[in-house]
Amino acid sequence: ETGVTQSPTHLIKTRGQQVTLRCSSQSGHNTVSWYQQALGQGPQFIFQYYREEENGRGNFPPRFSGLQFPNYSSELNVNALELDDSALYLCASTSSIQGGSPLHFGNGTRLTVT
Amino acid sequence: EDQVTQSPEALRLQEGESSSLNCSYTVSGLRGLFWYRQDPGKGPEFLFTLYSAGEEKEKERLKATLTKKESFLHITAPKPEDSATYLCAVQTSGAGSYQLTFGKGTKLSVIP
Numbered sequence: 001e002t003g004v005t006q007s008p009t010h011l012i013k014t015r016g017q018q019v020t021l022r023c024s025s026q027s028g029h030n031t032v033s034w035y036q037q038a039l040g041q042g043p044q045f046i047f048q049y050y051r052e053e054e055n056g057r058g059n060f061p062p063r064f065s066g067l068q069f070p071n072y073s074s075e076l077n078v079n080a081l082e083l084d085d086s087a088l089y090l091c092a093s094t095s096s097i098q099g100g101s102p103l104h105f106g107n108g109t110r111l112t113v114t
Numbered sequence: 115e116d117q118v119t120q121s122p123e124a125l126r127l128q129e130g131e132s133s134s135l136n137c138s139y140t141v142s143g144l145r146g147l148f149w150y151r152q153d154p155g156k157g158p159e160f161l162f163t164l165y166s167a168g169e170e171k172e173k174e175r176l177k178a179t180l181t182k183k184e185s186f187l188h189i190t191a192p193k194p195e196d197s198a199t200y201l202c203a204v205q206t207s208g209a210g211s212y213q214l215t216f217g218k219g220t221k222l223s224v225i226p
Contacts, residue, residue, distance in 0.1 A: 004157070031212065042118075042201055042216030043158065056213055090157050094212060102148065103214065105157035 002027050004106035006091050012112045013081050021076045021109045023091030032074040033103065034066060035090040043090055049074055078111075086113045116141045116206050120217035127224050130191050135220045137202030138184040147185050148214060149178050150201040158201055161187075192224045 005024045013019050025032050031050045035043035045058035049068035063079040072093070078085060088110050092103040117140045127133055139147070146165050150158035162171045164180040171178050175196065177188040187200055199221045203214040 033212065040218070042203070042218050043214075045213040045215070048212060058213065092157075096212065102160040102163055103212070104160060105150075107155070107157045110155075 004091055004093050004104055006089075006106040006109050008109060009107070010110045010112075012114065014114055015081055015083060017081050018077065018079045019081060019111060021078075021089050021091075021111070023074045023076070023093075023106060025072045025074065025091075025093035026104050029093035029095050029104070030072050031094050031096065032068055032072065033092045033094075034074070034076045035092065035105075036060075037088040037090055037108070039087070046076070081113045083113050086111060116204060116215045118202055118204055118215055118217035120200075120202050120220050122220060123218070124221045125223070127189075127192055127222070129193060129224055129226050132188070132190045132192070134189070135187040135200055135222070136184060137187070137217055139202075139204050141204050141206045141215075143206055144204060146205045147180055148203045148205070149185070149187055150203065152199045152201055152219070161200075189222070192222075194224045194226050197222055197224045 004026050007022045033048040034046040037043040046060050047054050048056040052068045065077045067075045088108040090105050090108045092105045094103050119138045121136045146163050148163050149161040152158045162178040167182045169180050175190050179186050199219040201219045203216040205214055
């Protein structure tokens with residue numbers, strides 16, 4: 001069973017630039033979520049995708065956007081990067097849109113904005 | 115607003131010295147409480163899900179319990195390989211999506 005994989009593992013960008021992060025969900029999982037984890041903090045929910053549509057969003061501005069593809073893989077796009085966007089970005093997948101089975105996380109993409 | 119508070123922030127134990135980590139929560143309607151383990155530079159690894167007060171789950175040296183206001187993660191006779199950050203998260207009812215609210219975690223260090 002293949003787990004959640006994310007790419008790239010590390011990324012350095014300049015303020016104002018745009019970035020795209022990628023995620024392949026675990027086999028059999030159709031729901032993908034993205035979380036932002038700042039240093040020393042717990043992960044914060046960004047949004048969730050199910051059947052290629054966003055069906056839940058946390059307290060993040062519209063410059064954070066995403067996509068889910070027919071094979072359930074996903075992308076997170078962040079426009080107009082700010083210094084505070086520096087964080088570990090985690091992708092998680094599950095087979096249950098409402099809960100009842102755990103979220104399985106990838107190892108994340110470490111984004112540094114300078 | 116849902117809130118999750120974990121204590122202590124950091125804990126140092128001697129190998130074999132048992133202890134407990136606390137997770138207190140304030141939510142509008144609990145659908146599930148989750149414990150994860152996170153190693154440096156890695157994503158959270160799922161440990162347990164608890165759904166109702168009085169429920170307990172065990173895995174090796176770890177035991178998780180749940181009351182109406184808090185959850186405990188008991189670590190019995192810990193080993194150095196148990197060193198990690200332990201995260202608690204809640205899923206609440208009413209949300210149309212499966213979203214978790216996490217605490218800041220407890221960083222556990224087990225000294226040989």
